[in-house]
Amino acid sequence: MQILIAEDEQQIAESLKKNFRDEGFNAMIACDGEMALKLLDEIEFDLLLLDWRMPKLSGLDVCRTLRQKGIQIPIILLTALGDLSNKVEAFNAGADDYITKPFSFDEVLARINAVVRRYRLSKDIIEFEDFTLDLSRRLVITLDKKQIHLSDKEFDLLKFLVQKKGEIVSKEILCKNVWNLNFVPQTNICEATVKNLRKKLEEATGKKYIKTIYGEGYSLIAD
Amino acid sequence: MQILIAEDEQQIAESLKKNFRDEGFNAMIACDGEMALKLLDEIEFDLLLLDWRMPKLSGLDVCRTLRQKGIQIPIILLTALGDLSNKVEAFNAGADDYITKPFSFDEVLARINAVVRRYRLSKDIIEFEDFTLDLSRRLVITLDKKQIHLSDKEFDLLKFLVQKKGEIVSKEILCKNVWNLNFVPQTNICEATVKNLRKKLEEATGKKYIKTIYGEGYSLIAD
DNA sequence: ATAAAAAATGAAAAAATTTTCATGATTGTT
DNA sequence: AACAATCATGAAAATTTTTTCATTTTTTAT
Incomplete structure (x- = not known):
């Protein structure tokens, strides 16, 4: 601060x-x-x-x-x-x-x-566990005030998951809201972006936040 | 409207x-x-x-x-x-x-x-003349509801100028607020980004918004 | 009018991001 | 246990963005 x-x-x-x-x-x-x-x-x-x-x-x-x-x-x-x-x-x-x-x-x-x-x-500031999203500046800040550098897509994905925290979010919905696609593409864009986001979040906080629900989607969980 | x-x-x-x-x-x-x-x-x-x-x-x-x-x-x-x-x-x-x-x-x-x-x-929506900035979605929308696609730096620059609309903004201040630099770099990053932003704004609205004040800086002007 | 400083520009280089693809691991079902 | 479906991963390819550089243009002051 x-x-x-x-x-x-x-x-x-x-x-x-x-x-x-x-x-x-x-x-x-x-x-x-x-x-x-x-x-x-x-x-x-x-x-x-x-x-x-x-x-x-x-x-x-x-x-x-x-x-x-x-x-x-x-x-x-x-x-x-x-x-x-x-x-x-x-x-x-x-x-x-x-x-x-x-x-x-x-x-x-x-x-x-x-x-x-x-x-x-x-x-427009959302807090979730060990980090804070500043939606208007598109920044993610950790507890120790360090900035997590996310790419555009990564930020959009995290933002959407944080807004639905706890809920299971299907890939279909992610595609609509992060990529503005009305269908799930043949490629694994979602999975790839989730992977990169997971890596950055874990590097920054040491915790695993994004859980996979097999066959259903992803969910952001507390701890 | x-x-x-x-x-x-x-x-x-x-x-x-x-x-x-x-x-x-x-x-x-x-x-x-x-x-x-x-x-x-x-x-x-x-x-x-x-x-x-x-x-x-x-x-x-x-x-x-x-x-x-x-x-x-x-x-x-x-x-x-x-x-x-x-x-x-x-x-x-x-x-x-x-x-x-x-x-x-x-x-x-x-x-x-x-x-x-x-x-x-x-x-978190700011209006300026013929366009509207949506800060939380980082979108620029023209009067006829078309989206102007700006890169990250271009958006930050425009956002800053809109927030200071009318005022003259020096390159030093731009460097601090858009590039987070505490000095004006040797290169012409500012000028180059201004150029690209100008081009996109003019393509979209047909008007020139960013005025240069020789030796002082830039300013966003109405018309 | 001219010189010096400041700014604009086009294009190339560098860096970062996004997307794809091939492969391997995991999960749920039978 | 075997299979198919789903997901994870690393790396490469494609794309976009950011930055730099050399050059031209514009502006101000003399």
Whole structure:
């Protein structure tokens, strides 16, 4: 996960970054609001941790600007003041959550998880066991945030199986949905692609996910 | 936009169709529920305007049948009866919205816009001028519903430009976001890919969309 | 008008993906 | 156990995509 920390107090920013690294997250620091906007414009982040008080542009301004532009990245605002009116202001500006300083890193983690989970529901992200499919970016990410590189057909096949997880999917249906064929071809395209997908999934996770049901089809199983 | 009007009262149907044409939408009329289903099966529509009371199959039946088949087209139900229980029934059957007769055409337009916007947000669909990007299926569709076949890199490039439509995007930023490079390579990968993308877009739409801003970058422009 | 920098282009080379084919292994049935 | 059907596999062939390179064209500044 790629996180942008927009925070002018270097100590806090660095400490967050270090903690994130230990969690396997990749964090980058912007020391003011303008820099944050610039970085967000250039690089794709999964989450923005945004300090309220910052030089040049306040966190609130950054938040409003982003939402105005239609950018939907999850945003958590950090603030030193814990009163309710700030909270309301934060949400009105388009923040997804709100943390009061001083905070523990555990709290940050918990909030991030909640916010990101909500975000995923609204986006096209499907989780299955040890990996996550990002349908719009066509990425498969493992638990340890590594990317599994799948070819187009492999991705389509996995996507279809994940969408039908547990169910048995016949080759006929696969041909329709992955190859857009209304018949099962004479060749063994399905089997060949399944084979390659299996290999990549096992290399990445060490587990066997695609089960063959003799005479019926394939099925994606948990463990 | 391709609209199907399912309405047995010819006068209403024709009036709607005429109004739609003035708005630049293409509408087709089905005079009963069965005909509506048949047309929906054969032609891709963007919206279904569905009368409640119709011969053979009622609007509600059509709605339920479509949803049962997993077809997700936005549906607006038209009804002569304005009571609340109908509204609930409509939504339960899977309609997206509900208009009570008599209605003004402005109201129809407003509801259509709202429904279609919501649908697009939920589907990760971005529109730009004469084409539409379907991010989760990685498809580019022209106004006349033809598919533009783009390679992976071409799609990523177009997607990025569409997301920044109007803005100038430097090669540096493209390299970061399309090729995941933190530098501009010595070779002219960007230019070459832009060239191929331009060719395909122009072949499909006859228009030039990607403008070069000398020394600065590229920009996707309207017309 | 001219030179230098930047961008466009066509074609070739390199790399990756998709598909096919021949062969071997597995499964269910009799 | 034997058979037929089904599936798995490795490797080759075919196709497509990506990248590079040499050259031409365009743009900007002088």
